[in-house]
Amino acid sequence: MSNHHDEVQAVIALMTDEEKIDFVSGHGLWRTAAIPRLGIPSIVMTDGTYGVRYSMTQIDSGSDPEAALAAFQAVVNRRADDGGPGMFGDTHPATCFPNGNLLGCSWDVALAEKLGQALAAECRALGVDLLLGPGINIRRTPLAGRAYEYYSEDPVVSGDLAAGLIRGLQGAGVGASLKHFACNNSEIDRTNMSSDVDERALREIYLAGFERVIAKSDPWTVMSAYNPLNGVQSAENHWLLTEVLRGEWGYSGVVISDWHAIKDRPAAVHAGTDLDMPESGPRKARLSAALEAGELDREALDRSCRNVLSLVRRLSGLRVPAAPVDLVRHHALARRMAAESIVLLKNDDAALPLKSLAGKRILVVGDGAIRPTIQGSGSATTNPFRVDVPLDEIRALAAGAIIDFMPFAKDGVGDLEKQTADVVVAARGADAVVLFANHRTGAEGEGTDRSDIRLADGQDALIEAVASTNARSIVALTMPDAVTMPWIEKVDAVLACFYPGQGGGAALAQVLFGRVNPSGKLSTTLPLRIQDIPGFHTYPGENGHHTYSESIFAGYRYYDLRAMEPLFPFGHGLSYTDFAYTDLYVDTDTVAPGVSVKLQFSLCNMGKVFGQEVVQVYVRPIEPGLKRPVRELKAFSKHALAPGEAATVDIELLPRDFQYFDTATGRWTLRAKAFAVEVAASSRDIRLSRILPCESEPIPVPRIATTSSPAAVFSHPKAEAALKSFFVKRLNLDGDEAQGLLDGTRKSFLGFYDTLSWSIGESIPEPELAALFDALDEEEP
Template sequence: MNTVDDDELQSVVAMMTDEEKIDFVSGHGLWRTTAIERLGIPAIVMTDGTYGVRYSTTQIDSGSDPEAALSAFLAVVNRRAEDGGAGMFGDTHPATCFPNGNLLGCSWDTSLAEQLGQALAAECQALGVDLLLGPGINIRRTPLAGRAYEYYSEDPVVSGDLAAGLIRGLQGAGVGASLKHFACNNSEIDRTNMSSDVDERALREIYLAGFERAIAKSDPWTVMSAYNPLNGAQAAESRWLLTDVLREEWGYNGVVISDWHAIKDRPAAVHAGTDLDMPESGPRKARLRAALQAGHLDCEALDRSCRRILSFVRSLVGKRRAVGPVDLDRHHELARRMAAESIVLLKNDTAALPLKDMAGKRLLVVGTGAIQPTIQGSGSATTNPYRVDVPLDEIRALAAEAAIDFMPFAKNGGDLGTQIADAVAKARLADMVLVFANHRTGDEGEGTDRSDISLADGQDALIEALTSTGCRTIVALTMPDAVAMPWIDKVDAVLACFYPGQGGGAALARVLFGKVNPSGKLSTTLPVKIQDIPGFHTYPGENGHHLYSESIFAGYRYYDVRAVKPLFPFGHGLSYTHFVYGDLSVDAEAVVPGSPVRLQFKVGNTGEVFGQEVVQIFVRPIEPGLKRPVRELKAFSKHALAPGETATVNIELLPRDFQYFDTATGRWTLRATAFAIEVAASSRDIRLSRVLPCVPEPTPAPRIKTTSSPAIVFSHPKAEPALKGFIVERLKLGEDEAQKLIDGTRQSFFGFYDALSWSIGESISEGELAVLFDAINEDTSPELR
């Protein structure tokens, strides 16, 4: 982002009064920054949206009464998908509702994400929006999480790369992005108070890694902190998170924004590195004013936030451009294409799909979702779609030569048993039946986690009954995340549509009839049952703490390390064609510190139709220094191939891709006997593999203390000779006698000083030994060099 000259920024901030500074680092109303007219500083407008622009005409256009703003904000957050109509969308401006993150993540396509960013930017500019509050990339740690539908994946590589694509598209067109929610917003239960308690390895390797990756690849102009405390400290008030890691380690120079009303201690948030408090809050501004007047607020920290916001505002204003009417029809077609290329074909026995040669055939469509589709989740990201494809209409348009019957199936549609019997009777007369199934709406969304992963009442029984007719049975699933499928072995085909946006109806029809070859791959693991979910036994936490008990073994890593068979594995997705992999080569003979590894292989389409294949690169450590996942995704790419076409794929693995975070040394470390580089179609479908030996980094010597066991002391390469010389000099012994004293401690399991004291009593004090050990640890003693 182009920034204004630092000296000029400092000069403008120096002209601000204390009251203006307090206003400037606080929102103005619900969706604006504060303008300071006397200094020529305008306001910018921001609004929600990761998969669509949610522009509220009353909230943004009508001013900034704080009470009204808070009421409006809560009304948005608390809306549920089943409210429908005005209850769902209120006074928001119609816009394109693109596929939600849960489906876009299955595209594994960064170019699609970039096109989405460009389209969102166009709609923002048409409405006068400078900053769009997204994308959200929290790890989908549990499918129960109420906001899982907004997020891309359980893996930081997929999450980070897709987010970077969207941010590049959005900011390249002049609209700012806000990467959120930093960090560990993985549950909606008491979300502003429940501490996400996560060990540092899991934080570094899983939960922060996607943010780090997205920032490195796209430089978002803002980062939004999370509602929840992280390891006991509010995310918006964590200096470790926002300054030590984000700014000092990662070099981030943009603006940190709070989530709406997330700050509890405003002065602490300033000191931690939160620049802009959103939205406007009289009480929080009063607390900041009081801290400043009492001398409890670091004035330089306040000025620093003012400079960042000023640079950001001026840069955004400079990127405003006059735009004509947005081509919403073109955006609708993009929404259709995105959904069609992201839908996941989970199962397709005996080539049940695509549906072909429909003349004279009878298709039974069952389920209210065919005429009233759920296209998105609930909460602040909800978009008012300007049009919605009705799946049944789209199916009829593509199969006009077939006889298509429809029957709704809903809890409020009468006795479920009678509805199932009616559906079975009609299925016996049909050639195939398409069931629209969905999770229970209304019990998930922002502010509320799901209570289970079951389908809506009666739908499992309906599907089971339909399979008993012998009629080909196809299930199309709408869901925020995983659902249980107890009937999976009995149906012929299953399509996972997640939340497909306003073009989902046409997208599904195109996939069903082979107009589009499905190429989506799961970006999360689907469990067989709710008890298989990683960390389920400590979810959702208690007494204000939510322990991430699975640590680094999130998602597929957990299923692998426990040898648990998932319903469908991470990365899984079928096609109407077939792909083969071959000719893997690497440009290195070993994995060595600081050097990348480049691999090349071929993937070919051996089928009869055009298709796209997502190739996934996993790294599997062999005899690592610490416990590590069986394998981890490190790169991916998507390839479009005509029938008979073969592509040569080149992928570079960076040094970091082989490392883990060593909490003992506080740095990324390379240590293993070897690594298997695996080219895969999913985490459980490894197609090619090459093992490379590893030249590990030297193991750092342990820090030793007088209470360390002799085994630990002697594992330090300089400890034994230093001890021997010390004992010779201090006790006036010969070298052989000193060596016997040292050897006499080796079998002890208690502290070294206690073990030595059995032989020498108090001839050497513990303090003297501590001084020696400090010198060994710091390598400061001349005789140790």
């Protein structure tokens, strides 16, 4: 390691100041700057961790300074449903895998790792060294425009899936960029609106997933967010990027800015941002001016150069000759991922799977069946090399059935009443109706939050009308995140497909006809109405500040705290079979500092078909030291079982899983009367539980001052004895008199010295008492 460091340092010493400034700045939109005289090549990066987006004009030809910003804006503002040659005309075809909103529902770390390997193969075929993702921001609100890119409202799900993807990607020689660090939870005025988050919420919710990923997969780069965090631009936040990321977590990779996210370039260098992307003449000029004026720490600039050079050497050393990619195999993987992630939300009277099809009439309704929305909009949008059309896939699998199709606008335009009436007439002659429903297209994506969580105009009324017929009603939902379902009690079955990627059509057909048993579970809570969203009353912020008013009670934690019924809870997902959880064994009788807790239980497939079950382990604190969520997810695993097959499940809970972050001491702390360890099928479906007493860490000795209340002073274990001795000596009292003086202060709510002065006046100057308290504070506890 030292030899590598010395070699890198020697190269940095040969760079001119101009070369250093160029080197820590992008070259065009998607490259780093090369320094040919020093043998330093450029590396290529591009977007997409559900598909590789490679623009020939922007990467191969580069962008001149005048065109760069326009090209960047065109990328960000693209809409997935726009279609036409302008959408993907300059972009290589690639596999569009399920978006983060659906992949999160797989709860399958091994599947995420396979995705990383596939993405790496497509990157290497195109000469891409660094893929800009995955994004793991918490899905704090379903209104967030980029929610579709992210996995979950919980950092355990987000962190473990992202770590799997990164291991797959980097294990195949392509770098990852973990993003967006931190608290990118809204697109409204996203480069100026400060995400104001208290430290407990930051540590326990919003930073926890990033910390988890770094520990489990060591991403080679981390990308800072657009938004300020607690008033400081994320790319210029020294506490975030240096004190926490590098100092506390030990991260040694490269910090990259989001594109044009830096406002004060010298401040970003000092904070720990190594690479400014993309190229910006004005920002390079500001950096050069700061260096010349002595306002830029030269060592900080050299540190960034060392970090970037180490990355460039690592990535360029991993390059191999481009090889063809088996896109057909990747399409099969995209289908599998979607099929194993789709969530069966409701299935009354075994409405699904559709079977005994001979002579049955199935009506398919909605434009989504012929023009599916497979992905979200913005910089992550992928040019799919093929797309499964749901109606075609349904017809291919519905042997013996009669399949009819009726259009219905997925954009909420046209004569919706007539369209509904026509569908109802056709539904009356059908045995089953599969309705394709969606949130309003083009109403969300990068740069644009949603204003509501309703389906497109007319679709709620259509579903209600079809549900009133005698046909079996099945709703297939395409959505970036939660939608309201006012018709939920009237329909027979609901499938949440989110954004399923190019293989979504075949995946849905396989689930509908039982070729695949659905095993997805919700990685976010679905609310009954928009007003139930945690933090809704402070969304989207005012006067440049967005307060995260729900604090640590994000997602399901909020619904549990308020004992509020959601539409569907976090972790929920049905199957075509049933699973039994039995025989919970815990290897310890207590939760103690620094000790792991190992669980073992049996999981059995009690039904007649193969299935996969996601088991979830929650920790519920009993009488905790500070207010905590009712329960929190701490571990999960997914298990495939044949009919009648049982498996022994082993899960280990680490010491951190029982702790909370104590802002008074600035550390993770174990304190509670006891913990319930809960094995569950969802956050509202606890199957097994064991209560373990807790050996809490000692409470830190409080610091006291003359203005502290008597109650606070007497909470210090040595204060009462020290004060009694002090009064005996200083006031010439006997022991009983000194004790009486102390007892006379106990019930006061005033500061201790003010209370004492009522009895003795100013016979003891306040500085003398302050010196006594300071001495107590300095003693070892």
